[in-house]
Amino acid sequence: MTVPTTMATDPLFDRLRLDELRRRPGVKWQRVAGDVLPAWVADMDFAVPQVVAEAISDTVHNGDLGYPNWPDGNPLRAGFADRMRERHGWQIAASDVREHTDLIQGLQLLLHLSTKPGDAVAVQTPNYPPFLATIDTMRRKRVNSPWLRTSEGWVPDIAGLADAVASHDCRVLVLVNPHNPTGRVLSREELAEIAAIAHRHDLLVISDEIHAELVFAPHEHVPFASLSKDTAARTVTLSSAGKAFNIAGLRCSVVHYGPRRLLALRDAQPPDLYGVVSPLSVAGTLAAWRHGAEWQNRLMRVLDRNRRRVAEAVREWAGDAAEPMPEATYLYWFRAQHLGLSGNDPVGETLRRAKVLLDGGPGFGPDAEQYLRLNFATSASLLEDILARLGTMARHSRGT
Template sequence: MKLAPVRAVPGFDDLGMDWLRARGSVKWHRPERDVLPAWVADMDFPTPPPVVAALREVVDGRDLGYPDWPDGSPLRTAFAERMAGRFGWAASADRVREQTDLIQCLQLVLHLATSDGDAVAVQVPNYPPFLATLRTMNRRIVPVPMEDTDDGPRMDFAALDTAVKRSGCTALVLVNPHNPTGRVLTRDELGEIAAIARRHDLLVVSDEIHAELTYAPHRHIPFASLSDDTARRTVTLTSATKAFNLAAIRCAVTHYGPDRLLALRDAQPPDLYGTVSPLGVVATLAAWRHGDAWQRELLTVLDRNRRRVHEVVRDRLPLVRHRLPEATYLAWLDTRPLGLDEPPVEKVLREGRVLLDGGAPFGPGADGFLRLNFATSRNVLEEVLGRVVEALGGREGDGGAGGHLAP
């Protein structure tokens, strides 16, 4: 398969293998040297220059003392401005609170709003740490499967309504854009969920961390922006970490819609759940205020890469089902038609020396699926795809997709 002529993007396609393997982050550090990682949801790209510059300015100024934030960090206003400018959502800065990461945001909300043994509805497949959180906190998981239709993964709203009613759910964890399938829910679909939430008086915890990684013509719509009733029952979780590759800054925000829940949160001891680092706030502000040009280049690369994954799977693994993701940098591959005699994650690692995610950790019905992270340079992606195709017994290509990188 010949590669389509595509402009190489400096800063994204010129990543050296020595540089990647020298990184201390878990993605590249944990696998053995001959294994290519395409698993955990970190991008391979360097930190955006505006973020580096902002952090350097703080460090060079030799001022790492206590910040003067008597009314909360500047993230609160910055978040409201970002939501209004990007999505037309008039979020209130007064309802924003900072936490160290999205998982902590979710855990705090569940701790305050639900009780031991409460039923919580959640889409499946789903982000494994969310499912693990619900299990660890002894919340009863009510799985709502995403239907695999000719138009891609879709939520079954009748099944959601029935499951919520039958199980007596008190909350719904909504992931939109969806990890791992990459679906972006439409306004009509979100309206169906809002109606179910209103009918059963559900708290909706909406994870929207991939919102800025949505590909045209798809459009992210904040769930809380649908109506006043929806806003009053929705807690929105997000961060700059996914859209700007900043996982280690440990900085996220929660927007509280319910008055009672916000008051309950503010009644907690102020430092019980930790506080965000000023460096995390500086990095987030730099990303949101000065990182748009970098992000546009990023989306160009990710759009190209998602199409390349789809092309290779279609042509060289025709039995494997794959839908072009509408958002995120994650491909969700259904290998069940191959009839493998072992989990595909294990087969691809053993025979292809590529580390992917997938299978049971993503919830009921995820066996036989692979999640492939395509947020990397063109050459690394070609090698990853070539190895995956070979490990799964795919067709030979006419060039490209593998065989270029030193072990």
């Protein structure tokens, strides 16, 4: 597929070979047949930053795979505190940070420590399917507060969230910001309104901020816990370098505890009950945070280019009903009807008719049945192939 001349390419990210991608052992490419293009799970197709690869290689070559000696605690703790201060001006203590293998484990631990089966947990939908599944399988009462699709784009229904929290006596709010799957970045004013709800109803807020470093200008990420002392004292922040540097397979995340009682309860658990992160994952994560700026800056220019290209394609399919560009992430959330789909399985229909695997549908919560999520973190040429297949399906559906 020819790349439009208006799309500036970057050799670091655009020289991807399809045959090499298909040989990758990860789930993104191995879950599809040889004629299918995957644009579903939130993994980027790009190679990991060289500084990350070198940090891991150096650790191995130095023979440093024994039990680590970290008398002052895992160095991820200070690394994350430094990262938050440098990027957001958020001053936190390294002693309030802990590490886990991934955000889902962190959420599960927090719900285990702070709630019991039957307790109500509020979540804004659509939302990340593993979070919704976690709440359900842990037998907590999931209280859905839908976002609103307006002429201006996706907006959080703050009044609806307040009503849902009050009417169901919620104990916890799971906040996802930047939002997955819509890509919205909540403004400081919107966050302040949510913080007021949390204060009024004494909620524990579990804030997933893993996409915080994938925000497009002029939007800015505001850590929820940075709003005020009261908000900080009731907020646990989940984060990782996994999404922003394409290293999810390192299985490494961090959790900042605002509530002192909850941190003490966590530390009172048996040592290593919830697993530990490996020295390799620590080395890779710290290298990304400390030395990955050039790679990340180039990445954001490529992702910005790609999201604009997807927006152009969606306008071609949808006309006046086109969907807004995401303000963050490399995920595009749009209505399946733009591709001529109206059934209950838009993912399956897209796979069958276009040979493209997207994500979407009811796993993202109520009212998501007719939505699809497209991962555009790939090369310009592969993105053109994906959009061409989807465009052909859309035109055939319209009879043009």
